[in-house]
Amino acid sequence: MTLQSKLDAFKAAFEAGKPPYNVPQSVIDTMHRATAELIASGAAQHALKAGDHLPAFTLFDPEGNTVSSADLLAHGPLVISFYRGVWCPYCNMELQALQETLPQFEALGAKLVAISPQNPVNSRKSVRQNNLTFPILSDPQNRVALDFGLRFEMPDYLIELYTSLKNDLPAFNGDSSWTLPMPGRFVVGQDGVILYAEVNPDYTRRPEPEDMLPALRLATSRAAA
Template identity: 80%
Template sequence: MSLQAKLDAFKADFEAGKPPYNVPASVIEIMHRATAELIASGAAGNALKAGDTAPSFILNDPDGAPVSSSELLAKGPLVLSFYRGVWCPYCNMELQALDAALPAFRRLGANLIAISPQTAVNSRRSVRQNNLDFPILSDVHNDIAAAFGLRFIMPDYLVQLYTSLKNDLPSFNGDDSWTLPMPGRFVIGQDGVILYAEVNPDYTRRPEPEDMLPALRKAAQSISG
């Protein structure tokens, strides 16, 4: 089953209020409103695209060790996924799918990392629960997400909903700004140029891991050539 098919199946059960979710229709309506408004805002159009130069960064892994994008790119292409957090089931399913595709990425010489605003302890939890073989780096205040054009401020009514559901992002992230990254997936070549970019303001929609393979093959050919 494809990643999107799994996400669609989960969404259907979740929005139907099937156990164990039992989510009221009013909550679903608010989530739909927030997604529709983010789409209508055109924010995704501000995100970096293929052909743009990716910003360099140094972020800490879950154990507090610094990870440099420049050092990773010196070894090969980089697959980069922006991850909202351990609380997001759609994001966790995406990470699992990326992990399953990791051997294919590595055969093409690429590294894979995820970037999240959540704290290190929550990233360790994400790695453990999803059985990941790649790191989740901590992007405090979503600064790197902003550099890629992904950061957005949650509307007040959505903050109120999250608070009522005890989805306390300030605690998850160690930051009270109530910002999130739009889900984004990038392939960056060794020269720092983005070869593939997919950003969707609808967090229930994610590209397939296989969609990045043509860009990674192109990067591998440029290395060997």
């Protein structure tokens, strides 16, 4: 199955109110409203695109080690996935799909990192539960996500819904701002130029990991030239 087919199957079961979630239709309607409003806002159009330069960043991995974009690019091209958090089943399925494709990235000399607003404790949980061998970097208050044009503020009615579902983002993130990144995927060449960018304000839609392979091959050929 493709990643999107897995996401579609999960969404159909979730929205049908099947266990273990058993959510009422009012919850589904509120989520649909929030997604529709984010799409209508045009926020995704302001995200970084192919041809833009990567904003330099230095973040911490779950073990407290410093990881910089400069160090990552020194070894080859870079794949970046913005990850909302361990609480998001769609995001976890995406990380699992990226993990499955990681050998193909590495064969092209690329590094893969996820960037998330969640705190290191939850990132360690994500790594463990999804059997990841690539790091999740902590982005407090979505500052790097803002540089990429991905950060958005959650509307009050969505905060109320998350709170009622005990999906306490301030606790997950160690940050009271109630902001999230739109899911985004980027391929960056060693010169810091973005070669592939995919951003979708609908968190249930994700590109296939294999979609990035042509950009990675281009990055590798440019580095070898």
